[in-house]
Amino acid sequence: MIFRKPCSFLIILFAVFNLIFVRKLKFTKKSWVLILCIASPVLLELLLFWNNDSFSKGLKAIEKSTSLILFPIFIIGNYQRIKFLKVLQTYCVITTTLMVLFAIRFYIIYPDLLTKYLSRIDLFEMGYKFAASIGIHAPALNMHLAFVSVCAFYFVFYSFQNNEKKGLKILRFITFLLSFFFVLLVNTRMALVNVLIGFVIVFIIEIKSKFSLKKIALTFAGLVFVLGSILFFFIEKNPYMKQKYSTVTFAYMDKVGKLDEIDHPEIYAFNTLATRLSIWKSAWELSIKNLPFGVGASDGKPELNKYYKETNQKFLAKFEFPTHNQFLDFLLKFGILGPLVVILYIFTIGYLGYDLKNAVIISFFIIFFTSNLIDDFLLRFDGIAFSGFWFSIFSSYWLQQKIVLDKEPQAF
Structure with missing residues (x-):
């Protein structure tokens, strides 16, 4: 999970292995709902693929997210074995x-x-x-x-x-x-x-x-x-x-959107909340201008960097900061549907943990939710594979518990 190349290689082996034993996969209505929830980010990219300016860059963006299809199908398809x-x-x-x-x-x-x-x-x-x-x-x-x-x-x-x-x-x-x-x-x-x-x-x-x-x-x-x-x-x-x-x-909170007024912001403002807020302000303004469908999956960062330059924010333009917020990142790329998909994806994990009263799953939800408030891990391969894998494992465990409950005799 931590290393992209070994992880990519193992995902390919995992997919090939499961294709050999594809007949062993079993699905229920509940499992298909969970599979669609886990695959929702990549399905959104496919739905709005036409909005990319570059065909090749659009494909590259989808390629990073293919684990969100492979993991749920092959892990949840074998949920009884998890x-x-x-x-x-x-x-x-x-x-x-x-x-x-x-x-x-x-x-x-x-x-x-x-x-x-x-x-x-x-x-x-x-x-x-x-x-x-x-x-x-x-x-x-x-x-x-x-x-x-x-x-x-x-x-x-x-x-x-x-x-x-x-x-x-x-x-x-x-x-x-x-x-x-x-x-x-x-x-x-x-x-x-x-x-x-x-x-x-x-x-x-x-x-x-x-x-x-x-x-x-x-x-x-x-x-x-x-x-x-x-x-x-x-x-x-x-x-x-x-x-x-x-x-x-919490330094320079009065300089949000005006970071260039700070003496050497690359030294004193790089790790401040003011920098994050300045990025979010720009991402929000640009997102509003590109509703309802956003700028496209492959064009989010280039368009944001272009906006930094247009608004004369030299510090942000120099370091080409990404959105550092997954909800804003998807709003910028996909418009109105973007943050709705992020909410569906992340909060379904929270629902599984709450329904099972499982501390590990609830903790994972909080870690991934809060991490995506200040960063954009569904933009990164490690965040995509990490969340897709564990979301699929949690879903399989939830299905196992539901089967046990369904088989228990009900009192009337």
Whole structure:
């Protein structure tokens, strides 16, 4: 999921394998509804394909989204074979192990950078440099890691609830600590907020109904102590975090739409909320001008960059910022239907989690929803494949539970 080329290759193998056994696919009316929901972004691109200025670029945009057709058909078509917890556990352990290996690699290849960071120099770039060494954008990497950390946290409690062996409990706890450490290392604001919200959701849903009030209080106190200690230690070693989550984020709020009035905005305004708001303001204005069908899937970013220049926003034009908001991105590209499809896609995940009362799925919904408020992950291959895969897994699990409920005798 994290690496585009290996992920693309594995998706192709996955599709070929399932085509060989295509007769084993089984669908119900409910499964087709879910498949259409998951495929809705790419179906929208096909519906409004005529609106692209470039045929080849339009095809390229669709190519990035083909996993939203392959995953739901082949995963939901085999929904009875999906082992939800096993898939979650495997993903969690393998991803965390990979991050450990990449951290060791980072230390070996870039010892000078590590020495610099340990000396508290240029701490603002640490997470981005680590992510870049892997070949992925930091917010995208941390969206994955936030979900991994929530899953690891869930399995810590799962281990105690099911009285697993002491060694396995320790292993799950270590996996959780490592996964949370990497969220802090990459250090993107939304991911950190999301992972803490995810921990609270897991605690409330998975623990409240299974333990006594006394055990809940003790567990919560222990959890606050562990997480608080990790955060305190990390902030002490990385004092830039205090600035990043306060003065840096909310600086220059009076310069929204006027970033060029700031002295060296590329230095002082790059990571501010004011920059995001300036981008959103431009994207909104351009979207309104191109209703009802938008500018086309392949023309969103070029048209936005052109608008920056037309409105004399030199800083935004220089760095060619994308919309950084999935709802606005689809509004700009597809007009009125765009944000409706994003709402359908993301909030269906929320419905599955709510209906199942499943903390992991609800946490994924919150992570993906909030991430798309400040970024545009249905524009990126890793965001498309990541969400399409897990949406399909969640849908399969939901269908399994519905079949069990449907088979239970009803009282009259």
